Amino acid sequence: MCGIVGIVSKKNVVEKIYSSLTRLEYRGYDSAGIAVVAGGIDRRRVEGKLSNLHAELKKKPLKGTVGIGHTRWATHGLPVTKNAHPHSTKRVSVVHNGIIENFSELRHELERKGYKFTSQTDTEVIPILITYYLDEGEKPFKAFQKTLGRLEGAFAIGAIFADDPKLLMAARKGSPLAIGYGKDEMYLASDAIALAPLSQKISYLEDDDYAKISINSCEIFDKSGKKVERIVKNSGISGGAVEKGHFKHFMLKEIHEQPTTIAETLTAYYDPVHHKINLPKAKFDITKTRRINIVACGTSYYSGMIGKYWIEQLAGIPVEVDIASEFRYRKPVFERGGLTLLISQSGETADTLAALKHAKENKQHIVSIVNVQQSSIARESDIIIPTLAGPEIGVASTKAFSAQLTCFAVLAIALAKNPPGLLQQLVDTPSIIAEVLHNDCYEEIADILAKAQSVIYIGRGTSYPIALEGALKLKEISYIHAEGIGAGELKHGPIALIDKKVPVVVIAPGDEYFTKTASNVREVAARGGKVILISDKKGCKDLKDVTYRAIEMPNVPSFITPLVYSVPEQLLAYYTALAKGADIDQPRNLAKSVTVE
Numbered sequence: 145m146c147g148i149v150g151i152v153s154k155k156n157v158v159e160k161i162y163s164s165l166t167r168l169e170y171r172g173y174d175s176a177g178i179a180v181v182a183g184g185i186d187r188r189r190v191e192g193k194l195s196n197l198h199a200e201l202k203k204k205p206l207k208g209t210v211g212i213g214h215t216r217w218a219t220h221g222l223p224v225t226k227n228a229h230p231h232s233t234k235r236v237s238v239v240h241n242g243i244i245e246n247f248s249e250l251r252h253e254l255e256r257k258g259y260k261f262t263s264q265t266d267t268e269v270i271p272i273l274i275t276y277y278l279d280e281g282e283k284p285f286k287a288f289q290k291t292l293g294r295l296e297g298a299f300a301i302g303a304i305f306a307d308d309p310k311l312l313m314a315a316r317k318g319s320p321l322a323i324g325y326g327k328d329e330m331y332l333a334s335d336a337i338a339l340a341p342l343s344q345k346i347s348y349l350e351d352d353d354y355a356k357i358s359i360n361s362c363e364i365f366d367k368s369g370k371k372v373e374r375i376v377k378n379s380g381i382s383g384g385a386v387e388k389g390h391f392k393h394f395m396l397k398e399i400h401e402q403p404t405t406i407a408e409t410l411t412a413y414y415d416p417v418h419h420k421i422n423l424p425k426a427k428f429d430i431t432k433t434r435r436i437n438i439v440a441c442g443t444s445y446y447s448g449m450i451g452k453y454w455i456e457q458l459a460g461i462p463v464e465v466d467i468a469s470e471f472r473y474r475k476p477v478f479e480r481g482g483l484t485l486l487i488s489q490s491g492e493t494a495d496t497l498a499a500l501k502h503a504k505e506n507k508q509h510i511v512s513i514v515n516v517q518q519s520s521i522a523r524e525s526d527i528i529i530p531t532l533a534g535p536e537i538g539v540a541s542t543k544a545f546s547a548q549l550t551c552f553a554v555l556a557i558a559l560a561k562n563p564p565g566l567l568q569q570l571v572d573t574p575s576i577i578a579e580v581l582h583n584d585c586y587e588e589i590a591d592i593l594a595k596a597q598s599v600i601y602i603g604r605g606t607s608y609p610i611a612l613e614g615a616l617k618l619k620e621i622s623y624i625h626a627e628g629i630g631a632g633e634l635k636h637g638p639i640a641l642i643d644k645k646v647p648v649v650v651i652a653p654g655d656e657y658f659t660k661t662a663s664n665v666r667e668v669a670a671r672g673g674k675v676i677l678i679s680d681k682k683g684c685k686d687l688k689d690v691t692y693r694a695i696e697m698p699n700v701p702s703f704i705t706p707l708v709y710s711v712p713e714q715l716l717a718y719y720t721a722l723a724k725g726a727d728i729d730q731p732r733n734l735a736k737s738v739t740v741e
């Protein structure tokens with residue numbers, strides 16, 4: 145959460161900082177700011193989105209050859225201007241992503257020394273502590289280094305100094321930080337996406353590294369203060385990968401990219417000559433696994449639930465699935481040499497990373513399905529099974545979810561020793577999804593959902609996690625209350641919610657569970673509920689008399705229904721949010737990458 149950028153150059157850096165921040169706005173958009181060294185420290189800060197900062201910069205331009213910028217997802221303190229980053233004193237200005245856990249103790253110590261605080265944030269202790277060391281006579285580099293030694297928690301920091309207009313300092317502990325190499329210009333950002341149009345030459349700081357960056361050089365030091373080299377790689381991210389193209393929103397673009405991203409993910413593992421799956425090489429034999437713990441958050445967790453169904457049904461390996469924020473607290477019993485599988489689009493989700501560390505401490509093999517291959521979760525894993533979805537910018541996860549499902553499908557097939565038929569079904573999936581994308585019924589049904597106060601989603605078998613995912617998509621971008629419920633569970637309480645004002649979205653592919661789900665549909669209709677049925681031709685016909693609206697899907701084998709049936713849900717959520725005029729790519733209170741627990 146929070147996006148940070150820093151640039152040191154021979155030219156004015158403000159415009160480039162601003163434009164890099166626009167590519168990080170998915171990380172948070174509660175407030176924004178930029179600071180530069182121009183004589184002393186000068187800064188502009190605003191409440192709300194970057195567009196407000198743009199307006200502020202127009203009114204009061206800012207100029208400098210070294211600067212830092214920030215887009216915030218609030219943790220400590222309200223999302224108001226006084227809490228916006230950069231936080232500054234006369235001598236130093238700082239941007240920060242993460243949490244300083246011992247901020248309260250440091251703040252009291254500095255207040256006792258006579259330093260004044262102006263915000264409610266944990267971050268402000270950083271510039272004030274650096275200032276204290278500067279006031280004690282230390283040079284900027286040493287003052288920064290000494291400050292790092294006092295900070296506890298997880299953070300990525302960028303700092304500039306009034307006394308040295310050619311210096312940009314950076315540090316990483318837990319939160320990612322990329323350094324970009326340009327010509328007579330160096331960059332710093334929370335991720336390589338932000339720097340895509342500026343530089344593709346990127347190195348990543350490792351945990352506890354800090355860096356001294358100037359116009360033509362970057363010196364990196366490890367925790368012990370030893371100078372270290374970090375590999376400079378080509379990020380491979382083009383500027384265009386983070387553009388909306390002709391789509392109105394990133395979410396819509398990403399939904400439409402799914403035939404391609406599923407195919408690309410599948411291609412990475414599918415050997416068409418021998419018609420089998422090749423998993424990434426590992427130091428241990430993944431196919432000998434006797435039990436798996438799957439751990440993730442949000443949408444990634446729902447893909448894990450489907451992974452459980454597939455792995456247990458196809459390979460007969462017992463699987464447990466946990467939400468990452470609870471995994472450690474339930475104190476799971478680990479089997480010696482067992483396998484924990486983490487799923488994360490960003491690879492930075494703090495709860496998932498903490499679960500990974502817990503499993504590692506308990507001597508588990510660590511496998512992760514991640515979209516960002518340079519992420520912390522990827523780096524901490526024994527094997528990664530990458531999703532090749534490309535950058536996902538919309539806060540609502542869509543193409544990353546279907547790429548995760550693709551990885552789970554190939555994993556289940558590999559663990560089951562390549563049973564016949566299933567691979568071909570996966571190969572056919574992208575073209576089936578392309579067909580589903582072109583159905584023209586979504587907007588009309590979304591207008592119905594947009595008028596509801598509450599929407600229920602039901603499904604059975606693998607359609608149950610799809611119901612949960614549909615409800616999450618709807619609530620996070622349209623702010624309509626939505627609940628996903630196992631179709632059979634409805635009668636154990638939630639059916640009391642049903643009346644004629646409550647649309648019930650039913651995920652009912654023509655699989656072995658259809659007849660049972662059909663009975664649940666009739667129970668809903670008998671209580672006046674408005675049934676929005678997602679089913680195939682036969683299903684729509686069988687339930688026509690009790691259906692308010694239907695989305696007719698192609699006939700698909702039951703194995704791939706989660707991949708195919710999640711698409712109409714994504715489009716329903718999108719068009720409902722559009723009808724409500726909601727901020728689709730940046731829904732309120734959320735951020736794309738959740739790096740706090």
Ligand code: M6R
Nearest residue numbers: 442443444488489490493540541
């Ligand atoms: O980056 P991750 O996959 O670890 O993120 C997990 C969740 O925060 C994420 O899936 C979230 O639920 C999405 N906003 C849902 O669309």
